[in-house]
Structure formats: C-alpha cells, structure tokens
Amino acid sequence: MATTGSSVSGRDVYPCQESHVGNLACVCDIGIQDDYNDGNVMTDLLSSYNPAAPGLRFAAALSSRGAARSVLHECTSLIPEAKAVLDLVDKCPKHPKKGDFPVIVIEGLDATGKTTVTQSVKESLNAVLLRSPPACISEWRKTFDDKPNHIRRAFYALGNYLVALEIAKASIESPVIVDRYWHSTAAYSIATEISGKKQNLPPEHHEVYQWPEDLLKPDLVFLLTVSPEERIRRLQGRGLEKTKEETELEANSLFRQKVEESYKRMENPECQEVDASPSREEVLKTILQLIKKHCSS
Ligand SMILES: Nc1ncnc2c1ncn2[C@@H]1O[C@H](COP(=O)(O)OP(=O)(O)OP(=O)(O)O)[C@@H](O)[C@H]1O
Ligand SMILES: Nc1ccn([C@H]2C[C@H](O)[C@@H](COP(=O)(O)O)O2)c(=O)n1
Numbered sequence: 236m237a238t239t240g241s242s243v244s245g246r247d248v249y250p251c252q253e254s255h256v257g258n259l260a261c262v263c264d265i266g267i268q269d270d271y272n273d274g275n276v277m278t279d280l281l282s283s284y285n286p287a288a289p290g291l292r293f294a295a296a297l298s299s300r301g302a303a304r305s306v307l308h309e310c311t312s313l314i315p316e317a318k319a320v321l322d323l324v325d326k327c328p329k330h331p332k333k334g335d336f337p338v339i340v341i342e343g344l345d346a347t348g349k350t351t352v353t354q355s356v357k358e359s360l361n362a363v364l365l366r367s368p369p370a371c372i373s374e375w376r377k378t379f380d381d382k383p384n385h386i387r388r389a390f391y392a393l394g395n396y397l398v399a400l401e402i403a404k405a406s407i408e409s410p411v412i413v414d415r416y417w418h419s420t421a422a423y424s425i426a427t428e429i430s431g432k433k434q435n436l437p438p439e440h441h442e443v444y445q446w447p448e449d450l451l452k453p454d455l456v457f458l459l460t461v462s463p464e465e466r467i468r469r470l471q472g473r474g475l476e477k478t479k480e481e482t483e484l485e486a487n488s489l490f491r492q493k494v495e496e497s498y499k500r501m502e503n504p505e506c507q508e509v510d511a512s513p514s515r516e517e518v519l520k521t522i523l524q525l526i527k528k529h530c531s532s
Contacts, residue, residue: 297385297392297424298447300329306389314382316375317390323371324393331400333451334407337530340416342498343459344491346469348511348518352459353414355519360526362410365401367419368394388424395420399451417450418458418501426493433492436500444500455529457522458498458506463488465512 297303304324307317339356341349357364368376372394379390395417405411425443429435437443446452461469498506507525511518 297388297420298443298445300324300393300396300447300449303389303392303396306385307393310382310386314378314386316378317386320372320375320390320393324396327396327400330449331403331451333403333454334405336406336408336410337455337526338402338406338411338413338451338453339526340413340418340453340456341459342415342418342422342456342506343511344466344494346466346473347459347461348469348515349414349459351515352457352511352518352522353412355515356412356522356526359519359523360410360412362412363405363408364412364414365398365405366414367391367398367416369398369401371397384424384427388420388427391420391423392417395450402451402453413453416453416456417446418456418498418506421501422494422497425497426490429493432489433496436493436496439500440502441500444497444502446501446503452504454504455526456501456504456506457525458495458508459511459518460495460508461510461512463491 297306304321307314307321311318311321339362341353341356343349353364356362368391372390375390379387382390398413398416402411402413421443425436429437499508509518509521509525513521
C-alpha cells in the first residue's frame with residue numbers, strides 16, 4: 236500500500252498540462268532522440284496525435300521500452316536518478332520469456348483492495364508476489380512523481396520492463412501475482428493527459444489501449460472495482476491521516492472515472508472486471524475461481 240507520492244498523495248488529481256513546467260519542458264519542446272530505436276520520439280509523438288483524441292501525445296509515445304527510455308535519457312543531466320534507472324534497464328534482456336506457471340495481474344484504483352487480494356492469492360496459490368514499480372527503483376519514485384507527466388510516466392513504463400524480468404524468472408518456478416503492471420501506467424497516463432470528461436477519452440480500440448509489443452504479457456488481468464462511496468470508506472478505514480491532497484483526490488471523480496474507463500478499454504490482454512465490494516473472502520473466492528477456470532482450459 237503506497238503512502239507517498241502518486242495516487243494516495245493525490246498528485247494524480249491534477250490532470251495536467253504540466254509538460255510545460257520549468258526546465259524539464261525543454262525535453263518535449265526540443266524533440267527527443269530515440270537512440271535506442273534509432274528513431275526520433277518527437278516525430279512519434281506528433282504522428283501519434285489523433286484528432287479522435289486531441290491532447291493525447293505522450294501516452295501513445297511511451298508504449299515501447301525504447302520510447303520510454305529515450306524520455307529519461309534526455310533528462311539525465313537534470314535528474315541524476317534517471318541515469319540510475321536507465322543503468323538498470325540497460326542490464327535487462329530485451330525480451331524475457333514467461334515460464335510455464337500462470338501470471339496474474341491485479342489492477343484498479345487505489346483502495347479497491349489490490350494489496351489485500353494479491354496477498355491472499357499469494358498465500359492460496361503459493362505464488363510469488365511482485366509489484367510495479369519494483370523495489371529496485373522504488374527509492375526514486377517520489378522524485379519522478381514530482382516531475383512533468385511524460386517523465387513520470389516514462390519512469391513507470393520502464394518499471395514495467397524491470398518487473399517483466401522478475402516475472403519471467405519467477406514464473407519458471409511458481410505462479411506469479413502482480414500488483415499493478417502496464418495497464419496502470421497506461422490508464423493513469425491517459426486520464427492525466429485527457430482533460431475534462433470521460434467522453435473525451437480516445438475511442439475504443441485506439442492504439443493507447445493496446446499492450447506494448449515488446450513487453451511480457453500476463454495470462455490474466457483483473458480489474459477490481461468498487462463504488463466511489465465504498466472506495467472512500469476503505470481509504471478512511473485504512474486509518475491514514477487524510478491529507479489535503481487526498482481530500483482533493485476524493486473530490487476528483489472525473490479523473491477516477493477516466494482511469495477506470497481507460498482500464499476497461501484495454502485490449503490484448505483485456506482487464507476482467509471483478510466486483511470487489513463483497514467481503515475479502517468472497518472477492519478472493521471469485522478470483523480463485525476465475526484463475527482456475529482460465530488456467531484449466
Ligand atoms: N473486500 C473488502 N471489504 C472491506 N474492506 C476491504 C476489502 N478489501 C480491502 N479492504 C480494506 O480496504 C483498504 C484498502 O485496501 P488495499 O490496501 O488492499 O487497497 P489497494 O487497492 O491495494 O490500495 P492502494 O492502491 O492505495 O495501495 C484496506 O484497509 C483493506 O483492509
Ligand atoms: N505500473 C504502474 C504502477 C503505478 N503507477 C502509478 C499510477 C498512479 O499514479 C500511482 C498509483 O500507485 P499506488 O499508489 O497504488 O502505489 O502509480 C503506474 O503508472 N504504473
């Protein structure tokens with residue numbers, strides 16, 4: 236359960252035009268050399284502009300390791316942590332393969348019960364529990380959470396490629412359960428970039444809802460959903476002191492609607508929605524049944 240940065244601290248509240256903030260704005264203004272893919276990310280960004288989804292430039296452009304890498308590469312002189320992340324990413328093989336055991340991802344807004352479910356599934360299936368972003372980069376999370384959106388999302392995108400390697404290794408030996416993965420990066424990124432209401436989201440089947448071709452795919456992805464009222468009850472029940480930002484997050488229902496709707500539009504693999512409002516035991520039972528059904532077919 237995260238208590239700093241990101242959604243709990245409420246930074247996701249500000250659906251931002253923050254890519255024009257401070258010195259770092261230059262990263263998107265000057266064009267980003269994609270030395271990893273021998274391409275130019277700025278060209279990709281512009282060509283990813285879609286009249287059906289005006290305002291959406293960065294989410295689409297972060298959908299490969301090379302593109303996300305080049306965003307951080309451009310920041311290394313201003314953000315030393317970017318170099319540290321890149322060093323780890325560059326040590327990873329590019330296409331790690333999944334083992335024979337099932338890989339299950341749990342997604343959802345904060346306080347929908349992901350930590351609770353992943354812990355229980357781990358115990359029930361004797362699975363390995365992993366998280367994105369992984370522990371090896373979590374000390375830099377706060378730094379990136381304070382940066383313009385495209386830099387922040389590039390950090391999370393690369394975190395997914397680091398987790399992919401952990402998944403590949405673990406799934407040779409046992410089932411793997413993952414607390415957030417690519418769908419979170421994409422859904423929060425889209426919801427942050429698209430201003431206004433849910434209807435402004437890119438249309439269904441848009442490229443931003445597609446899984447990146449170069450990222451290890453899970454077998455199953457569950458999207459936990461609860462009503463906004465129940466989610467607030469759970470946030471409060473966690474007993475954390477409610478910050479001003481958290482209060483704003485609670486108030487920002489448009490943002491949450493856009494995140495959840497983006498999750499629902501994800502494809503290949505899609506998110507299977509699970510109503511997480513029943514008791515912990517009931518939710519676990521439902522998820523175990525779905526895993527059994529999928530994995531025995
Ligand atoms: N089925 C449930 N019924 C009632 N309370 C629940 C249920 N599942 C989880 N909770 C409680 O709701 C709160 C939030 O749950 P949890 O921390 O698992 O959510 P989360 O999705 O991991 O949140 P975050 O993304 O912010 O880390 C916790 O206090 C937890 O005990
Ligand atoms: N793979 C991931 C994991 C997390 N994020 C972002 C999305 C939210 O901004 C925030 C939520 O994390 P939590 O508070 O639940 O730890 O982190 C992401 O983009 N990609």
